[in-house]
Amino acid sequence: MQGFLAAVYIIWLRDVKRFLREGTRILAMLGQPVLYLLIMGQGLRATFRVNIAGFDYLEFVYPGVIGMSVLFTAIFSAVSIIWDRQFGFLKEVLVAPVPRAAIAMGKALGGSTTASMQGLILLILAPLAGVSLGPEQVLAIAGLMFVMAFAVASIGTLVAARMETMEGFHLVTNFLTLPMFLLSGAFFPLKTAPAWMQPLMRLDPVYYGVDALRNVIFAGSPLKSFVVGQTLTGDLLVLFCFSLVMTGLGMLAFSRTE
Amino acid sequence: MRYAIEAERLTKRFRDLAAVDGVSFTVSESEIFGFLGPNGAGKTTTIKILATLLRPSSGRATVNGYDVVRQAASVRRSIGMVFQDSSLDERLTAEENLLFHAVLYRVPQREALKRAGELLELVGLSERRRDLVRTFSGGMRRRLEVARGLLHRPAVLFLDEPTLGLDPQTRTHIWDYIRLLHRELGTTVFLTTHYMEEAEVCSRIGIIDYGKIIALDTPAGLKKLVGGDVVAVKAADNRELRDQVRQRFCLEGKEDGEAVYFETPDGRTFIPELVRAVPDVREIYLRQPTLEDVFLKLTGRAIRDKGGDAVEWMRIRHTAWRRRRRG
Numbered sequence: 164m165q166g167f168l169a170a171v172y173i174i175w176l177r178d179v180k181r182f183l184r185e186g187t188r189i190l191a192m193l194g195q196p197v198l199y200l201l202i203m204g205q206g207l208r209a210t211f212r213v214n215i216a217g218f219d220y221l222e223f224v225y226p227g228v229i230g231m232s233v234l235f236t237a238i239f240s241a242v243s244i245i246w247d248r249q250f251g252f253l254k255e256v257l258v259a260p261v262p263r264a265a266i267a268m269g270k271a272l273g274g275s276t277t278a279s280m281q282g283l284i285l286l287i288l289a290p291l292a293g294v295s296l297g298p299e300q301v302l303a304i305a306g307l308m309f310v311m312a313f314a315v316a317s318i319g320t321l322v323a324a325r326m327e328t329m330e331g332f333h334l335v336t337n338f339l340t341l342p343m344f345l346l347s348g349a350f351f352p353l354k355t356a357p358a359w360m361q362p363l364m365r366l367d368p369v370y371y372g373v374d375a376l377r378n379v380i381f382a383g384s385p386l387k388s389f390v391v392g393q394t395l396t397g398d399l400l401v402l403f404c405f406s407l408v409m410t411g412l413g414m415l416a417f418s419r420t421e
Numbered sequence: 422m423r424y425a426i427e428a429e430r431l432t433k434r435f436r437d438l439a440a441v442d443g444v445s446f447t448v449s450e451s452e453i454f455g456f457l458g459p460n461g462a463g464k465t466t467t468i469k470i471l472a473t474l475l476r477p478s479s480g481r482a483t484v485n486g487y488d489v490v491r492q493a494a495s496v497r498r499s500i501g502m503v504f505q506d507s508s509l510d511e512r513l514t515a516e517e518n519l520l521f522h523a524v525l526y527r528v529p530q531r532e533a534l535k536r537a538g539e540l541l542e543l544v545g546l547s548e549r550r551r552d553l554v555r556t557f558s559g560g561m562r563r564r565l566e567v568a569r570g571l572l573h574r575p576a577v578l579f580l581d582e583p584t585l586g587l588d589p590q591t592r593t594h595i596w597d598y599i600r601l602l603h604r605e606l607g608t609t610v611f612l613t614t615h616y617m618e619e620a621e622v623c624s625r626i627g628i629i630d631y632g633k634i635i636a637l638d639t640p641a642g643l644k645k646l647v648g649g650d651v652v653a654v655k656a657a658d659n660r661e662l663r664d665q666v667r668q669r670f671c672l673e674g675k676e677d678g679e680a681v682y683f684e685t686p687d688g689r690t691f692i693p694e695l696v697r698a699v700p701d702v703r704e705i706y707l708r709q710p711t712l713e714d715v716f717l718k719l720t721g722r723a724i725r726d727k728g729g730d731a732v733e734w735m736r737i738r739h740t741a742w743r744r745r746r747r748g
């Protein structure tokens with residue numbers, strides 16, 4: 164058990180260290196969410212009209228953009244597993260006297276840490292969206308981003324455990340991320356979606372992440388009952404269960420690798 | 422007597438190819454044991470089985486007394502491994518690579534720092550210890566990998582072609598301290614190579630070809646398989662030369678492209694007789710038998726003929742290309 168934890172820790176630490184060394188890339192990743200927020204947000208703002216006083220579409224979309232950014236960075240963080248396999252580093256871990264399940268756990272934790280660090284940078288965009296955040300809200304958002312990122316990163320890890328090549332990994336993750344992104348409720352609330360779509364949205368882990376963020380950002384606002392689908396506790400419960408299952412499967416997949 | 426490594430009819434099949442084909446051998450504690458063989462002989466596959474990275478198709482093996490299939494965790498705890506292809510993290514520094522390793526092998530941090538310092542000193546990388554590995558040359562990476570393999574003081578160290586693609590000076594350097602560590606720590610070393618000179622360092626050598634061990638002995642013992650001296654001869658017509666020598670001296674020559682090799686108990690008296698018998702000889706060279714001759718004698722092929730070299734170069738180029746793509 165101690166060996167397992169030590170291995171998880173060092174695999175996590177390696178990912179964080181490598182991430183922090185890529186300063187320029189971190190800033191470059193800010194570009195995409197800004198575009199989404201400005202173009203999609205501003206563009207749809209005009210068409211998305213609701214008869215509720217004080218509703219502003221940009222404010223509504225902002226947590227969605229955070230969720231989206233977390234989704235993409237967290238799932239693609241698992242690409243490093245494929246790199247490690249192709250460039251040999253994975254062998255160093257596979258031949259070491261540690262349970263291989265530690266790779267899945269360490270990688271999912273590393274990926275979610277780096278994804279939520281990137282997500283934190285997005286908080287400086289809050290004024291752009293007309294959102295003002297108190298310190299407790301920032302803390303809560305950071306925690307939520309981590310939980311959501313962990314759920315998503317564990318999907319990526321599970322996929323990477325089974326994939327030998329970069330092409331294969333991208334094929335599968337693209338196939339997964341697009342519906343997860345579209346069904347996440349980032350751009351429209353669940354309540355306004357057609358009835359057939361709502362159950363599909365409820366299958367999407369990112370939906371619960373975005374919903375949790377809205378629970379925090381719209382706390383105390385009269386708009387909350389409109390923008391939010393369920394309680395924060397409900398969201399967290401789903402995310403935890405989802406992460407548990409995915410990480411479990413990922414650990415199993417790595418234990419079986421030869 | 423306990424063996425550090427014991428393999429019994431070890432076999433690994435990849436579909437219909439038997440990469441390792443019923444290999445049996447033992448390695449005593451504190452021995453330096455070498456596998457010598459051409460590309461694709463099954464050296465890496467054998468090492469991977471012993472290091473628990475591949476399951477044998479049949480047969481069994483133990484390392485430090487532990488079964489490589491049933492007690493894989495205990496095997497892994499007691500071995501060190503230097504892979505044929507680099508397994509360093511290029512985006513970490515030399516020291517970070519070592520410390521990562523130390524945590525995986527549960528070396529306490531203080532001790533790890535101390536050993537990392539010593540080992541980096543030993544491999545001549547002290548000054549570069551805080552540099553990213555991606556800025557290292559091939560030889561520096563190799564040295565760092567050997568150091569890493571030793572960090573947790575394994576009872577058995579596996580080295581898969583530790584000096585492939587390195588310049589002769591670096592190769593000598595690496596060998597000097599593999600021997601030093603072997604002397605000081607009593608580590609059992611299992612290595613593979615297709616450099617003849619390196620194989621000479623081993624206390625015993627298994628010659629492997631097409632997945633089978635075709636000879637296993639001390640270097641001196643193996644050389645005795647070649648009868649006496651080796652006389653290498655170049656003539657205008659090598660076929661003619663072989664025919665004449667066969668008739669005159671009852672000696673069968675072996676050709677490896679340019680020269681013809683004859684084994685004879687006493688080379689010094691053979692040469693003048695040969696020159697008298699075959700006038701159009703261009704060059705003659707007398708030497709003690711090498712492991713190259715042993716391989717030639719056993720298989721009828723040179724271990725590193727032109728084909729083998731080309732493959733090796735392709736592999737080195739390929740690795741470099743992958744590195745560039747990544748960097």
Ligand SMILES: Nc1ncnc2c1ncn2[C@@H]1O[C@H](COP(=O)(O)OP(=O)(O)OP(=O)(O)O)[C@@H](O)[C@H]1O
Nearest residue numbers: 435440458459460461462463464465466467505615
């Ligand atoms: N994963 C694999 N799948 C299929 N065939 C394989 C696999 N690994 C190795 N082989 C085959 O097994 C044979 C032995 O390969 P191995 O890597 O053990 O050779 P080697 O002696 O290490 O050669 P080299 O000197 O080139 O490193 C080769 O013919 C190789 O193509």
Ligand SMILES: [Mg+2]
Nearest residue numbers: 464465466505
């Ligand atoms: Mg090999």
